Amino acid sequence: MSLPSHSSASGRSHSLYLQVIIAVVTGILVGYFFPNIGASLRPLGDGFVKLIKMVIAPVIFLTVCTGIAGMADLKQTGRVAGKAMAYFLFFSTFALVVGMIVANVARPGAGLHIKPESLDAGSVASFVSEAHSHSFTEFLMRIIPATTAGAFTSGEILQVLLVAILFGISLAKMGPAGEKVLTLFRSLTELVFGVVRLVMYVAPIGAFGAMAFTVGKFGVASIGHLIELVLAFYLTAILFVCGILGIVTRLMGFSILRLLSYLKEELLIVLGTSSSESALPGLISKLENAGCPQGIVGLVVPMGYSFNLDGTNIYMTLAALFIAQATDVHLSLGEQTALLLVAMVSSKGAAGVTGAGFITLAATLSVVPTVPVAGMALILGIDRFMSECRSLTNLVGNAVAAIVISRWENALDTTQLRAALENRKTE
Template sequence: MMPDPSISNSVAGKRLPFYRVLYVQVLVAIAIGVALGYFYPSLGEQMKPLGDGFIALIKMIIAPVIFLTVSVGIASMNDLNKVGRVAGKSMIYFLVFSTLALIVGLVVSNLLQPGKGLNIDPASLDTSEVKKYIAAAHDSSLVNFVLNIIPQTLMSPLTGSNILQVLLAAILFGVGLSLTSEKSKMVIDFLHALSFPVFKIVEILMRLAPIGAFGAMAFTIGKYGIDSIVNLAFLVITFYTTSLLFVLVVLGAVAWYNGFSILKLLRYIKDELLLVLGTSSSEAALPSLMRKMEQAGCARQVVGLVIPTGYSFNLDGTNIYMTMAALFIAQACNIDLSLESQVVLLLVAMLSSKGAAGVTGAGFITLAATLAVVPEVPVAGMTLILGVDRFMSEARALTNLAGNAVATIVVAKWDKHLDEAQLAKALGAGTAPA
């Protein structure tokens, strides 16, 4: 098992004082950030470097964490067919639940119609603010996405930020180690030893989480203001409610069927959820989520394959957002989409959500890519939701994180790589083992 990179809520069996618990610190930092952004918006905007800096620090360590976890995990497997089996089951899970998330967004939008009554003339909309997203969408085709997975060299992904390139390099290196396990024993031992200082760095960086959450939240409230969501409050509330119900009902049913409680899992990963809430970035919690899933009884090779892949292919929150936002724009512009057009929208979204995966601002970019292929809905309508997209990105990231945590446990159980006793112990305690 990889070393523990988090700040445990107990030391030597003793409970930490509440003010030293990470999730309490993050909660307090978020509250202070909201207050600063609301009462002193200009000062709040100046806190942006704190949030950006923290996310940059976390991204700095993501590539080594994935490379070490995946390569050492695969090297320890006696049968490489297991790797293919885990990857195959992961992709089946991702396809099913990503599609289900798209359908949920479509159904809720048809039932509640959050955009009805706005009566917007598409010709009156200013598209200058969304041009960069439209341009990025043109470059996010499925072919470009697949080709972009291939790195320039085997080691170059370790200096980049493309998660799938790191994953590919780690898988290839792990396979090479597995096929030459006797001759490569010194390399495997070295990588295992290297994991200790790398995960120690993660522990150090996580101590900065409250500062990052404070800066990101102060900037968001200071720049966009709470008032910016009033006019589109129904859309925001509908999206948050739908995402919450998807996690509790849909993912809850999956969790129940597989023998664990979704509420206990959410409590177990509360540090990561609060970090994502504060920074609006699910990547900020990736290293510690991988560690927690492994400590919850999921095999290292499953964690190493499912979570990094899920960050690009299992974006439940983003998928709910895409169909819901597209139909909101159509309803706001009084465009009546037929069932056939909505099915086309759904199919296009299934592809575009993969094509822009892993790109900064992926939610908005995938929406632009989808609308560009569905002529009935004007791309200019994206300007209607630009002002509240930052607030909706938090729900997207939270749902994506919860979805990937559930996927890891389910795939591990399917492949008989789950220690169910350890899972029950971890979820029962609600915190990572010390």
């Protein structure tokens, strides 16, 4: 697939970046000074996210299908998927451990002395119900669509990924006879990314509406009494991205700060909309422009959106231990380890579900009876403010994963990567 170079689009990207910044700041001001108006602007943010989700299925299908069909060896597909899963499991678990360590050191919930029976369990009942309805077995069954066409209408990324992998393998096995189909799919890929570029023109409007709604509806004051937890989560996420992932990127020969700068438009859109999916098409395009092979990006990024949720995992253990500390529940090291193991499974069982962060926390606490599930009511009001950080961390984690696995496959164009991160043309 021939995508426009990052340098050729740098002027447009810079303009979009500034527009989104202005939109986010304006949205915050409108939500703060005119909360009723801000709360009414939710359709602007929701509409933009829906526009992006509209093109996610064809983007994933065409990127993965043409990428696999274009691979010289089909064994590479299985090898890339295996390496990706190993990477995801390691760093997802590491993120859970980091969240647990920070919770034990910072102890943001200590001293609140809240009695569990005083909490409004009804306010989180729907999340608990949703968590029970998404077991790991049901998650595996959800990967298989009822029909091929159904994969494109279900909103399930993994269903589209499965269909794309099967079609890609079949197309590769067709040999020369499949060239016409492959050429058609590549042309359709250009078409779909053209649609993505058109949709991105309204990104500032979406970011403005979503941010105005968040501040107008929940109010900055709503995080006042839980500011310590919010700060602990944001600082932990920054530590994970700049520290842990920063070490990984340094070992791979590039800077995490340059990568963050390269992805600044996508990060701002995620910040404004509180949805990492809103930046998925742009992330795929930029990773390919940065020297990652299309086939690897197409496999790793969609898989990562379900299995490599670093920000969500940090949030899960940090929030669970916050609730335990706030309700004066002492957890031994063994009980905390059990909670971590449950979180490892539940975080996969609700992957791809809307509001997955809160739902997976409900699933984890439901299995660990020591910590009251009703305690989730304590953080319900500030969950929206933490969801932006979860999504941002998830996005960066998946970008790093795609580059690392491309490097492991000796398929990364390091010259193109360096040029993209430094915002200059390749020779």
